[in-house]
Each structure stands twice: as structure tokens, then as C-alpha cells.
Amino acid sequence: MIEIAINSIHKNFGFNPVLKDANFEIYTGEHVGLVGRNGAGKTTLFNLILGKEQPDKGTVSIRKNASLGYLEQIHKTTASSLSAEGVLKEAFADVFAIEKRLRQLEIEMAEDEKNLDKHLREYSRLQDQFIAMDGYSIDEEFNRIVNGFKLWDILATPFNSLSGGEKTIIKLAALLLNKPDILLLDEPTNHLDITMLEWLEIFLAKYQGTVLMISHDRYFLDKTTTKTILVESGVCDVYNGNYSYHVEEKEQRLIQEFSEYKTQQRKIEAMEAAIKRYRLWGAQGDNEKFFIKAKELEKRLEKMEILDDPRPKEIKLPLTFNTERGSKDVVVIRDLCFAYGSNVIFDKFDMDIYYGEKVCIHGPNGAGKSTLFKLILGSLQPSSGGLKIGPTVNIGFIPQEITFANDKASIVDTFRDEVVCLEGQARHILAKYYFVGDSVFKRVGGLSGGEKVLLKLAILIQKNVNFFILDEPTNHIDIVSREILEEALLAFKGTLLFISHDRYFIEKLAERKIAIHHPPTIDGYSVTSSSSART
Numbered sequence: 001m002i003e004i005a006i007n008s009i010h011k012n013f014g015f016n017p018v019l020k021d022a023n024f025e026i027y028t029g030e031h032v033g034l035v036g037r038n039g040a041g042k043t044t045l046f047n048l049i050l051g052k053e054q055p056d057k058g059t060v061s062i063r064k065n066a067s068l069g070y071l072e073q074i075h076k077t078t079a080s081s082l083s084a085e086g087v088l089k090e091a092f093a094d095v096f097a098i099e100k101r102l103r104q105l106e107i108e109m110a111e112d113e114k115n116l117d118k119h120l121r122e123y124s125r126l127q128d129q130f131i132a133m134d135g136y137s138i139d140e141e142f143n144r145i146v147n148g149f150k151l152w153d154i155l156a157t158p159f160n161s162l163s164g165g166e167k168t169i170i171k172l173a174a175l176l177l178n179k180p181d182i183l184l185l186d187e188p189t190n191h192l193d194i195t196m197l198e199w200l201e202i203f204l205a206k207y208q209g210t211v212l213m214i215s216h217d218r219y220f221l222d223k224t225t226t227k228t229i230l231v232e233s234g235v236c237d238v239y240n241g242n243y244s245y246h247v248e249e250k251e252q253r254l255i256q257e258f259s260e261y262k263t264q265q266r267k268i269e270a271m272e273a274a275i276k277r278y279r280l281w282g283a284q285g286d287n288e289k290f291f292i293k294a295k296e297l298e299k300r301l302e303k304m305e306i307l308d309d310p311r312p313k314e315i316k317l318p319l320t321f322n323t324e325r326g327s328k329d330v331v332v333i334r335d336l337c338f339a340y341g342s343n344v345i346f347d348k349f350d351m352d353i354y355y356g357e358k359v360c361i362h363g364p365n366g367a368g369k370s371t372l373f374k375l376i377l378g379s380l381q382p383s384s385g386g387l388k389i390g391p392t393v394n395i396g397f398i399p400q401e402i403t404f405a406n407d408k409a410s411i412v413d414t415f416r417d418e419v420v421c422l423e424g425q426a427r428h429i430l431a432k433y434y435f436v437g438d439s440v441f442k443r444v445g446g447l448s449g450g451e452k453v454l455l456k457l458a459i460l461i462q463k464n465v466n467f468f469i470l471d472e473p474t475n476h477i478d479i480v481s482r483e484i485l486e487e488a489l490l491a492f493k494g495t496l497l498f499i500s501h502d503r504y505f506i507e508k509l510a511e512r513k514i515a516i517h518h519p520p521t522i523d524g525y526s527v528t529s530s531s532s533a534r535t
Helices: 042-050 084-111 113-132 135-149 164-178 194-206 218-224 243-285 288-303 369-377 411-418 423-431 437-441 449-462 479-491 503-509
Strands: 002-013 016-027 031-035 057-062 068-071 182-186 210-214 227-232 235-239 329-340 343-354 358-362 384-389 395-398 467-471 495-499 512-516 527-531
Touching (some): 002 042, 016 042, 016 227, 031 243, 042 057, 042 068, 042 182, 084 113, 084 164, 135 164, 135 194, 194 218, 210 218, 218 243, 218 503, 227 243, 235 243, 243 288, 329 369, 343 369, 343 495, 358 369, 369 384, 369 395, 369 467, 369 495, 395 449, 411 423, 423 449, 449 479, 479 503
Parallel strands (some): 031 210, 182 210, 358 512
Antiparallel strands (some): 002 057, 329 343, 512 527
8 A cells, every 4th residue: 555655746945946756655564765965855855745845746645544753853942841751651642541531430430320331331432442552551662662762861851951862862752652654754863872773773673654764874774674765866766675775776777777878879979970971972962862861860869868878977086185193102091080970981991092093982872982082182181090192193073063163154265264275275175075166165054964074074184183083973964975974084094083873884984993881880981892894
């Protein structure tokens, strides 16, 4: 049965066409990944399905009576005074109302024998409804979701007092508790640590409803989807497999399309050559038949549907790094202790980072990963113990949320504010980071997450940084930008220390992984270090 049908959708924003002829169908029980670059039209498709926007042309159809649940990326503060637990239990409001009425009926049946038959009929009807709504398994389901997302510590907190990440997790948990027929998930993996991600993967893999999700987490998409829709150049290409399948299949389609394009180009060249010959022969022999043949070929050529060259228009540019070698011992930490009040974060913590290593710090949310970065960067001071940075180490830090001094400044001006050089030199350098042509005059405040990361990287590289510290560098950036960043960091010869929950990114880059667990063990802070080969 078709749950969602997108038929010949056209959607413009001003003079900017976002969707030109989008078509796809999603069937009951399918788990579908919606992928494509930022700005390709993925969120627009969600808004069309939700009825928040209307197409300029075409139709959007949702199965009649299908319940629909939506997780958005950003949650606005509301006037609600509900706690986190209250928001979660809103999913069971109808069930709780029935349960409350059943308890009332039990009292009424005991006290009002005259209307016993009437009360029994209502009680029987409501109890059947309560069972059909899985009322008796609510506590079990609630505990399963709360355990999976590790929510016990924030259940009593007012929802509006939670951080943006905590709100997203609560809303996702509430959505899963509600079990809608169709789940629309916009970046559901943001703010989840790896343990939560793995739990969510298992949950969604078993979810019996229909799921359509936007995600830039390639590993997550591979684990949870069986169909992929690529939004590109205003159209939707459907692939009957997960993300990795779509990558391989897209390559095969590209090869086939390029073969057909080349065949057609040879045919066109042959026809054009024949037209010239017929015209030449007609002129030399004053023979009208040759001109007629030439005209027939021209008409056939005009009616031919010309294929576009399918090869990607983007050119991958080689990134170059003039990194000065730093100290052999980049970071040396011994017996480090740190606490926020009574909350002990580090207790006798040891760690060594050596020149040229690419190291991933990972662990659950709240374990102290970002605190460790602040200690290394000097914005926090340890309570005791030693933390030394090599004397020739030049640190460059890329935070989760990248900001620039003047949001209204252009890319090239922002770059030149940080790096002393002529405009021509700046544009030459920026081109290597995919800021080409007039794009260097875009305002930095309007850049995507991926563009901000690349601009920050470009600036820091010119400052001879030999030790990069990155805090969740792939958050809010699309897959293409992630791949560009991966290639750039693989080419970097200096030292790299990063936090990431993107397992694909970790496996691509990390030569060593350090797992931090919290709370500290009796014998001191629990740290696991392991090596992994880069792919």
C-alpha cells in the first residue's frame, strides 16, 4: 500500500527552482533515507508532506487516516510548563484518559447498582479499547525508551529549561512512544552519543511503521534504511537499497548514462558530417536530391532528445598544507584532576598524544570529552596534576558552533581579516576549499555548516597550525561536505585530536581511539585506548 506519493512536484522560492519534477512513492513498512546536499530540497519535501507548504505544480498524497509523526531539527520554546516526563507521557494522553475513566467506573459500579448494566457496557467497551491501544504495556514501553535514551536524570526537569540537544532527544523519544504509522525524522542522530545511536538503530530496524528520514550519518543510514531517495538538481532518484548500495548503484548508472551520452554524441557528429557532405555534393552536382537528404537529416537531428553530459560538474581540488613540524610530545597529561563542584569529571587522568597521530576521543554524552578539550586549550585549569603542550605546538580549534567576528562580512574579507594577503592570493587559496568565482563574496553569516568548517580550516591552515582539535566537526554538514573534510584531514600531516559520533568519519580518520567513561572508577578515571587502521 502506498503511504506517501510525490507526483511531478515543482516548487520555487522566488526565482530559485528547488524542485523541478520530483517523483517517488513510499510503501507501507519501508524505511527510506532522503539524502542530498544542503539546499537540495530535502526539508522542502518534508514541509510539502506535512502540508506546511504547497507545491507550485504536482500533487502530494498521504494514505487516508495514516497517523504522522515529525521530528524537526530545532525545537522552539513554548509556554508549556510540562516537565520532560510530562512531554513524554503526552504520547499516552488518550490511553491515560481511558484508564482514568475505567477507575471511575469501578467506583461507580460498586456504589450505583441501579445502573450496573450501563456501567458494565461502558467498562467493557473502554477496556477493549484500552487493550487495543496496548494500555497494559505502557510502563514497559516507557521504561524501554527512557533507558535507551538515558533520560532518567532529566525527567523531572521543565522541558523549556532543557538544552537544544536534550529537547531533541525528548521529542524523539516521545515520537517513538507514540508509534505513528509514518515517521518523518529530520536529522534524528544529532546530539546522540554512539551508545544511543546503536540503540536507536536497533529500535528503528524493528519499527513496523513507515519511516522517512533525512540524515547525513552514512553508517546510521546503512543500518536503518532499505531504500534511498537522492534529491539532486530538483529531481528525485530512487535506489532500492541502503546508502552504500545507492553509492555503488549511482556509479553504475553514471557509467551507463555516460556510455549512452557518448554513443549519442558520436551519432550526432556522424549526422552533422553527413549533412555537410550532402550539401557539398548537392552544390557540386547541382542535384536537389542531396539537399533533400540533408534537410531530412536536419529534421531528425532537431527532433532528437539531446542527452546531457552526466559527469559531475564539481571539480575536486587538491588541498595543500604547509605544516611546520611540531614537538614530538604534543600533549602530555599526568594525574590530572578536575571537578565542577562536587561533580568529579577527571580523577588522576593520564593521556599522551604524539606528533602526526590522528586520535578520536569518544564516550557517552557528559563523560567529559568537551571538558578535556577546554583543559587542553587552557580555557579551564586542572584542580591538580600536570598538563603540558609541546613548545612548538601551534593549536587550531574548530568548535561545534563556528562563528565569525562579523556575520555581514564576505568570505574573502573574513579570510583576509585573519590572513594578511592580497585579494587575488586570498581567492586563489579559497578556491582550494571550494569557494570559487563570485561565491567568495557571500556573507559568512549565511554559510552552511559545511562551508563554515571549510572556511575555518582554510584560515587555520594559513596560520601554520600543526595540531588540530575538532569538536564534532561533522555536525550539521551534508555528506558531500563530510567527504571533502575527510580528504582534507587525511592529507594533513600534523596532529589531529577530535570528538565525533560519526562512526564512518571515525573509521576513515582515526589511527587511535581513546574511550572515556564516566563516572570515574575506584582506581581512577577509566580510559580505554585502542588502535584502528584507517581505510
